[in-house]
Amino acid sequence: MLPLSAADLDEAAAMLGDPRVMRYVDGATRDRASTARALEANERCWAANGWGLWAIRDVTSGAFVGQAGLQPVTEILGATAEFSIIVSRRSWGTGVATEAGHAIVFDAWQRYSGDEIHAVVHPDDPAAGPLLRKLGLRLRDEELIRGAMAQVWQIQRVE
């Protein structure tokens, strides 16, 4: 896997422009310009912190499958990094989020110095909670985040 970057713009913009994928992520699709800004912000995050979002690609074909990793968060009390994962619609249900998610969370503890990683989930998202539970996160509570009630999930560093 490589850090998500401007080189992934075409595939990331197609994924983030899909209303089925974005239904429970920020409540809206992203246009190409907004995706480009997000990719630039992610490159700055990697440069500043040594962690960020990865591009998930099929190991055989190289096809873009999705994005996942840590991103900065300011809206959750006591949190600095949020785990996020988005998979292209055609790869849902294939186990890729489980496989990539495990690897990314494990790797994140080597790169991120904090003791907790959080995740924000839309309460109606049927897949995100079960996935996060498989990855070892636990539901903390529901909070008003970015203007809407959201589930806050977290996982703690184990020494």
Ligand SMILES: CC(C)(COP(=O)(O)OP(=O)(O)OC[C@H]1O[C@@H](n2cnc3c(N)ncnc32)[C@H](O)[C@@H]1OP(=O)(O)O)[C@@H](O)C(=O)NCCC(=O)NCCS
């Ligand atoms: C959440 C998401 C990444 C899961 O991707 P995926 O490739 O389908 O995930 P996997 O095939 O690895 O399945 C992982 C687990 O997710 C859960 N899951 C996936 N789809 C589900 C659904 N429709 N209903 C309930 N649980 C579901 C299951 O627990 C599943 O494990 P299982 O197959 O052992 O039961 C994908 O649905 C997605 O990109 N959704 C939009 C973005 C989003 O909601 N991201 C979460 C923000 S943290």
